[in-house]
Amino acid sequence: MQEILAIVRMNKTSATKKALVEAGVAGFTAFKVMGRGKLIDDPAVVAERKDKMMSMAGADEQDAEMLIDGFLDGHRLFPRRLFTILAHDEDVSKIVEAIMSANRTENKVGDGKIIIMPMLDAIRVRTGEAGEDAV
Template identity: 85%
Template sequence: MKEIIAIVRMNKTGATKKALVDAGVAGFTAFKVMGRGQLVDDPAIVAERKAKMMALAGADEQDAEMLIDGFLDGHRLFPRRLFTILAHDEDADTIIEAIMAVNRTENGVGDGKIIVVPMLDAIRVRTGESGEEAV
């Protein structure tokens, strides 16, 4: 048994849910979380992301620029969605591929993380089943 933890962009939540259902996942849990990944050192990528974010910001450019700089320099956290999925060992690769397929972008940064953890046990509260039967 495996626990698959996926941290994805907020705008990829719907696509991720659909991909999980299409992959045959019986159930999953999703949380709104805040976090950040590794800082991007490439000034060209940072400048491109800042320009795109400023174009979307609209109203008060000074406040928007301060927020955007905070995101890009690591002082602020990004909103993300965290999915937890319990899976049989033989289903884990299919689920991981489904998550990766819908979350990979051409942005070069921030597509998320997938963490796979072995599970010792699972128990279905309603029936008391444990182990593989509970997944």
């Protein structure tokens, strides 16, 4: 048994849910979380990201620019969605591929992370089933 944690962009939540269902995942949990990944060192990519975010900003450009700069320099956290999935060992690669397909973008940054961890045990509360049967 494995636990899969997938941290994805908020705007990819529906696509991720759909991909998990299509991959045959029996169930999963999703949380709203905040975080940030590795900072970008390429000034051209940072400028491109800033221009795109500024074009989406509302009326107060000065406040928007301060927030955007905070995101891009690592001082502010981004909203993300964290999916937790319990999986049988043989299903892990199919689930990971489904998550990657649903979340890969051309943005060159920020598409998310997938973490796979071994599980010691799981117990289904309703029936008392344990181990693989509970997944």
